[in-house]
Amino acid sequence: MTKNPSPAQMPVSAFYGEIDPPQRLLMGPGPANVHPRVLRAMSAQMLGQFDPEFTVYMDETMALYRQVFQTDNHWTMLIDGTARAAIEAALVSLIAPDDLVLVLRFGRFGLLLTEIVQRCGGRIEALDAPWGEVLSLDQIEEAVRRLRPKVLAVVHGDTSTTMAQPLDGIGAICRKYDCLTYVDATATLSGMDLNVDRLGLDVVTAGLQKCLGGPAGSAPITISPQAAEAIFHRRHVEKGIAPADLKPGNGPMIRSNYLDLAMIMDYWSERRLNHHTESATMLYGARECARVALQEGLANRFRRHDQASRAMVAGLQAMGLTLFGDLSNKMSNVTGIEIPSGIDGEKLRGLMRDDFQIEIGSSFGPLKGRIWRIGAMGYNCHKHNVLITLCALETTLRKTGYGVTAGAGADSALSVYDGQA
């Protein structure tokens, strides 16, 4: 072994200390704290990507995420990147230049879908709801019937506004008009019910850092047989690794290599056709996220998020705060609060962090400085965290000069948990 050099030979930045983050409780719109079981799983040593033990872990991960997505889709796997990588993988693989895409938008992440479709060369039609609302099924059906898009793209829960678009019926409309559906479930998977097969959705993607209780950096995806067929129609196999018996498709080449779902499916298939080097560490983490979720049971998990949402809403309203948006379509894992006039929203967030080590969120664009966002998701979605956050918010509001009824927030939330509200 090489001996470490003496400190005099070492560059200044080598003295940057070890990773030692403060004890933050992350009650914003995500990321949330990571389940300790997931961190432990990720500390396991590396395996080669074609090691027979590793490919078993890959197959198990597929089986686990089929259950998390509530689907029989064979092509259910991970994208090596953050949630946004999976969104782009889905869109760039489904959309060829000049394909018409209908984007449903009710917040910033709907705008992101449009932005990505634009870069894929797709033609865009958008259906917009005011921020704080969602779209009606009638509006959606009318637009699909009139426009006959190739793909409909929608965010399930758009954390920027805290609204969740009801998905019931959308898949059936799209199948009727021969349109593929893409759903971005980054912020909701395993926190809100999302039964991919019952809803008849084609491609659904997520991330680990919200309700799944993992870190950002790996993104689960599921692909229906219809969507897989469309994507394989655009299969292009790299020179230098192409097996003689693997037929390329005759559709237009997918514009990305890294995010080419046809190649990624061939990599996750029994062929194990080389593509990227799977991040074993992130796969270990993603697999453990799914095990934790399935061992709890999805129904229990949805109930836990719903209960925390009701407790949080009751607590915030009891404090006299006004919540943002149409509460009947609020995501269960995040709540928007209108910042009372005269309060500096960023200053309060800083005080929450400094005094209580609790992070809450602000928002984007027109809602920047107008709302806070408080999340309770994944590993953080528990009674004590809801109560602690409400107590911290009350104390901090008082410190900034905004009077709220002392004690009302936590008491009301506790009543929900105790079944008295």
Next chain:
Amino acid sequence: MTKNPSPAQMPVSAFYGEIDPPQRLLMGPGPANVHPRVLRAMSAQMLGQFDPEFTVYMDETMALYRQVFQTDNHWTMLIDGTARAAIEAALVSLIAPDDLVLVLRFGRFGLLLTEIVQRCGGRIEALDAPWGEVLSLDQIEEAVRRLRPKVLAVVHGDTSTTMAQPLDGIGAICRKYDCLTYVDATATLSGMDLNVDRLGLDVVTAGLQKCLGGPAGSAPITISPQAAEAIFHRRHVEKGIAPADLKPGNGPMIRSNYLDLAMIMDYWSERRLNHHTESATMLYGARECARVALQEGLANRFRRHDQASRAMVAGLQAMGLTLFGDLSNKMSNVTGIEIPSGIDGEKLRGLMRDDFQIEIGSSFGPLKGRIWRIGAMGYNCHKHNVLITLCALETTLRKTGYGVTAGAGADSALSVYDGQA
């Protein structure tokens, strides 16, 4: 807390066991085993991506990788994906449709560059060397002078052939003819000398899973001021988060959102403009990889890889095996061995794995079944691992019926380490 359901309620796959990989020693072309300090760093708890403590870690990571890349480039950071994500980020951000790109190819990863350029819409000219050789500076200068490409793209060490393209002089030629250089240093960074500023390179990318001793899933990148200017000329800011004072560029929009380096630079800038959610866990790991490398000292690290390479070569040759390619341009961290006729290369690899828990590699395309690849990189690049691997290979060759001089491999390698060869 929700109680776990009883086993009867649990789905079958929830019983998949905990992550518990076998004790493999990864002596292939990468991934290699991860340094335990890196795994420990990655087990730290999450921070919000805009937490002031987290942005300090981001800035420190930039400073650390400037030293690893031997550059003053401000824009030195991480891409959230595997090495291939950073390759594509570099190419899709530098290359607009119809731009001419000169690709130097001497193996499979050169073909990959061509493939990605094609998907970016670039026009391709390629300069090819037979697999096992590299290109001469004269050939390169002639081509650049004749073709005047916008970008020259080359792999530093192409693990498919184990060859390393000498980079001296390429940067100067390109700057003379106003051509930007892109170098894929996935397999060499911190193992072979690569002084980005002295070589005059524009964009260089890497991965953690080779000489840096980390897991795949985060990819360091450095960008020269000239390249950054070209990329910012194509800056496009997302609707929904665009600050009023941030001017978009007037160049053609970059075809990817996730891999748009202009957006990624704005995210890593003091503006912290929201893009993806940085994978804190992978950043913790990447930061620790750099700390480990810099504390050892880059020169010591290059020497350690070079010594292991000479020992491995001596050992393999003493065993009577024929090495692949032009040894004067061999990468120091991986060695190609021609599979002796009559030996089933895959069977031997399986035996090495089953009997010794050692993984060695095969190769791609024309070299599939023709060579093995043995690596000694990063945390695995130590005397004992070189010796163990040679002993294991000898024993396994004997078991498969191929006679080698008993003991010659390890003895010769040890002589190199003891300074007697």
